[in-house]
Amino acid sequence: MSSDPWGRVDENGTVYVRTADGEKVAGSWQAGSPEEALAYFERKYEGLVVEIGLLERRVRTTDLSAKDANTAIGHIREQVDAGHAVGDLDALSQRLDKLAGLVQERQAERRASRARQSEETRQAKEALVAEAEQLAASDQWRTAGERLRALVDTWKGLPRLDRRTDDELWHRFSHARSAFSKRRKAHFAALDAQREEARRRKEKLIAEAEELSGSSDWGPTASRYRELMREWKAAGRAQREVEDELWARFRAAQDVFFAARGEVFAERDAEYRDNLSRKEELAAEAEKMLPVTDVRAARAALRSIGERWEAVGPVPRDARPAIEGRLRAVEQAVAEAEEAEWRRTNPEARARAAELTGRLEEVVNRLRGQIDTARAAGNNARADKLEKELAGRQALLDQARKSLEEFGG
Incomplete structure (x- = not known):
């Protein structure tokens, strides 16, 4: 018979292991x-110790799932409970219990972590949905479109939620993108329609411009080209790929007309240079009358200059405003002199001025007599008051006499 602190072997070769609940049969050895029997069953115990140690390390240092960990613990526990080993089996059971508790703690931590991650993911996806729904109403087509594509990439990088929540959020997200896409397509379809209409209108303007390019009716045609230019601007832009070509054709037609007109006007201006010299002489002759002193003589001289002016004929277009302005200035001066002369010789106005002057003279003379009377009577206060009134009336009389003198009266 042989024994140690954790087991023994009886005379029949039966091996026993000591536990807190008493001895259990570990096996038999024949x-x-x-001693060899105890050593064999002790090695089986050491194997269990090693196996538990390895499992403890895996639970603490790897992401071993709770299901796999509990399965492994159960497998080892069956071996420990079976007692086919010699050693401190109660200590092994305690280690297994502690390890099972650790697995439960890790499992709870993972559930909490998954719950936190799920909540963070839900909030992140709700934020993406909210931004997408806001962008769905935007008219910044390029910027909003690029941002929506970036939101899709962000969405794909997030974990999935439970199917119901994830599907609901994705439906809102997808609906916002679709709404934006429909609005953008409608906008550009309308824009394309507008550009096509602009192209058709500009084609018509070009056709008219090309037809007018050979006209020699310079004034009306130039006026019509200005109208065509206003209509061109009002038509809006055509498609980008044809706009430049349309403008080049429209501009070329105008250039043909204005180049021809410029040549004709250049030839005509050369012929009109002599006319300009003669009109400059007439303008200088008219300017010598200034300032106007004899209205009748000035009007007669201006009439003669005007007749000769008309007989000279046209001058170059670029010189016309300046030379005509010189003559108009003299005509204005003569007209103002005539107006002043008329006012000065107007009989009715002279009569009114004479009548006013007479009335004021009577008032002034009467006031002077009243002042002398008051002074003689010793009423100085009344005399002082009358003198103040006399001063005002005298000023009016002086002004009336001046006006009457202007009429030669």
């Missing part, structure tokens, strides 16, 4: 000495 092939050797009792």
Whole structure:
């Protein structure tokens, strides 16, 4: 018979292991000495120790799932409970219990972590949905479109939620993108329609411009080209790929007309240079009358100059405003002199001025007599008051006499 602190072998070769609940049969040994039997079952115990140690390390240092960990613990626990080993089996059971508790703690931590991650993911996706729904109403087509594509990439990088929540959020997200896409397509379809209409209108303007390019009716045709230019601007832009070509054709037609007109006007201006010299002489002759002193003589001289002016004929277009302005200035001066002369010789106005002057003279003379009377009577206060009134009336009389003198009266 052989024994140690955790087991023994009886004379029949039965091996026992000591536990807190008493001895249990670990097995039997018939092939050797009792010492060899204990050593064999002790090695089986050490194997369990190693196996538990490895499992403890895996639970603490790897992402071993709770299901796999509990399965492994259960497998080892069956071996420990079976007692086919010699050693401190109660200590192994305690280690397994502690390890099972650790697995439960890790499992709870993972559930909490998954719950936090799910909540963070839900909030992130709700934020993406809210931004997408806001962008769906935007008219910044390029910027909003690029941002929506970036939101899709962000969405794809997030974990999935439970199917119901994830599907609901995705439906809102997808609906916002579709709404934006429909609005953008409608906008550009309308824009394309507008550009096509602009192209058709500009084609018509070009056709008219090309037809007018050979006209020699310079004034009306130039006026019509200005109208065509206003209509061109009002038509809006055509498609980008044809706008430049349309403008080049429209401009070329105008250039043909204005180049021809310029040549004709250049030839005509050369012929009109002599006329300009003669009109400059007439303008200088008219300017010598200034300032106007004899209205009748000035009007007669201006009439003669005007007749000769008309007989000279046209001058170059670029010189016309300046030379005509010189003559108009003299005509204005003569007209103002005539107006002043008329006012000065107007009989009715002279009569009114004479009548006013007479009335004021009577008032002034009467006031002077009243002042002398008051002074003689010793009423100085009344005399002082009358003198103040006399001063005002005298000023009016002086002004009336001046006006009457202007009429030669």
